[in-house]
Amino acid sequence: MARRSAVGRGRDTAVVDETAPPGRALASSVDPWGLPAGDPAEHRRGGRGRGGGGDGPRGGRWGGSGGRWWVWAGRAVLWALILVILVNGVRAPFERFTAEDDPAATPAGGSGPKPARGAGFPTSAAGAFALQFANVYLNYDQKTAPAREAQLRTFLPDGADPQFGWNGAGKMQVQSVQVAGVDARDASNATVTLLARTADQWLRLAVPVYADRNGSLVVSARPALLPPPTKAKLPQSGVQDRDTALESELQPFLGTFFQEYATGNQAALSRFSSTGATIAGLANTVRFMQVKEVVAPKGSAGERTVTATVVWQLAQGGGGELDQTYRLAMVKKGTTWLVRDIRGTTEPSAS
Template sequence: MARRSAVGRGRDTAVVEETAVPGRALGTSADPWETPDLDRRRGRSGKRRTRAGGRWGGSGGRWWVWVGRAILWALILVILVNGIRAPFERFTADDGTSSSEAKPGKSAQFPSSAAGAFALQFANVYLNYDQKNAPAREAQLRTFLPDNADPQFGWNSVGQLQVQSVQVAGVDARDASNATVTVLARSQDKWYRLAVPVYADKAGALVISARPALLP
């Protein structure tokens, strides 16, 4: 046992007994006046450690930033593409709607049904002729033809033709006043296809505007 003398600190004195290890001198760490709690709080540099140590996140959270930026740019690109494409789609849709509405409107203004019936009656007279009754045919044609037209409308008063059936195949209206009526006629075992031009005025009156064309 080694006994250490008391050290005076003001008025207080203390006597500390230490157990000496044989062959080893007493170290400074055995100083009884140094508080053990302070030793645990000191680092190698002698500075005190703080309990509330901050944690450094490092670069581990940066990938969230890049993901957020990528999503933001993708959203911006989608908005730009939709904003540019929408006017073109609206423009093409308007053109398609206007063109589809224009065609029925044009044909609806022309009296297609009346023109078809008118051309059918005309074809029955025009395709039936005989040189023996040419004056009767001329009188019947007069109700279909415009003023100052050829009374026989191209027939030279020679030969004869008689058809058994006549039917309307279609009406092609070019505008509100003009249309071409396609007529099919059968004479015995032969078929004729005739294109009859019809004119309609604003009052609804109809007239054969030109000589019919025989189609193949």
């Protein structure tokens, strides 16, 4: 077998077998994964020749273990993806099931909690509208029936009974009407409850009101009289453990304080404030008569909340007097008690 030398590169010389098929020789010279130049015996030993070590290229393929970690990394990513899909697939139906039972859950296709019942209904406007209606509806006189009919027309739907259920006889007049509450069923319909006072009784009136998208209002049906609110019975309460010594101590102090409170003298009232904040008085709308009672529960030596019953004579009352009860938060600084806050009492009392 004849041999010839190829172009030399450095100290090594490539050897070409002229009897090999031309295509194979060409492939060996251009394939970057082909066999490197060197001793053919080294190739047969797996490439453990000069500069080689471990696994090397064999027959045009990379057969070493250097790329195995890519395989394991790919498998780990694949299993992680499968695990995420499984978890989400189990969780999603559970979340939809619990959301249907939760009244505050996000509605389907929404981005926030479910709206409250009656959300969007113009509550304040409907209350004022029903109040004006009731002042016409609850006042009638057979001598002025046409005037009542004309006034009602503003509140009633087209085609409604002009007198809205009144038979045109008799006379009725209410002294006052107030809104007691608005029960909105949805964004368009609500029942406005009113309290009305006649000469000798209370009335409770339920007025159905409809609101359209433009904010226009109409009485949608005939009103209904309901029983007036019943009188509640106070629970048995009151201060069981009273600090009588403190009550006696505070009696003259509060007498002086309420004298200035009646006049509204800011310079004088500022001396009674524990914080230096302004205490607004009654600006001579009343005349102080006396502190009738002080009730102080036992507690902290330097801070106490007490109630005081004060007798006022109204400036416009023609000599009439009123007993009124106040709640005072008191703070002791040194030997002097000062007022931190004054307001109406919240404690039940039958006296």
